[in-house]
Amino acid sequence: MGDTVYCQPMTVAQVQALPIHSDPDILGGTPVFKGTRVPVRTVFDYLADGCSLDEFLDNFPSVSRENAILVLEAGGTSLLEQALSKRKS
Numbered sequence: 001m002g003d004t005v006y007c008q009p010m011t012v013a014q015v016q017a018l019p020i021h022s023d024p025d026i027l028g029g030t031p032v033f034k035g036t037r038v039p040v041r042t043v044f045d046y047l048a049d050g051c052s053l054d055e056f057l058d059n060f061p062s063v064s065r066e067n068a069i070l071v072l073e074a075g076g077t078s079l080l081e082q083a084l085s086k087r088k089s
Contacts, residue, residue, distance in 0.1 A: 010077055018074055019067035033071070036062040043068050045050065 019034045026032060031040045038060045046056040053072075059066055 010074065011046075012074050015074075019064075019070055033063045033067055036060070040071055043071060 001029060020031050020040055021034045022029050022031045026037060027039060032038055032081065033040060043053075043056050043063070046059075047053070051063070055062060057068060
């Protein structure tokens, strides 16, 4: 297995297109899924606790599967970017 990791950094446009919203009047500015009051962190917490994406979606029906997957993919990309930048320094 090689050490090559392929990761394209997210563009500003891709970040802005994520289904995430932050407003001081909604949960004190905590990032939430657009159109909901569901904190983005909740999907990561569910998965970290061993729950499935379906369990999360069942408990938070205002979040679409598509939006949850977009956020999870962006989180994975961000982690890879951070790991690669640490390897370079």
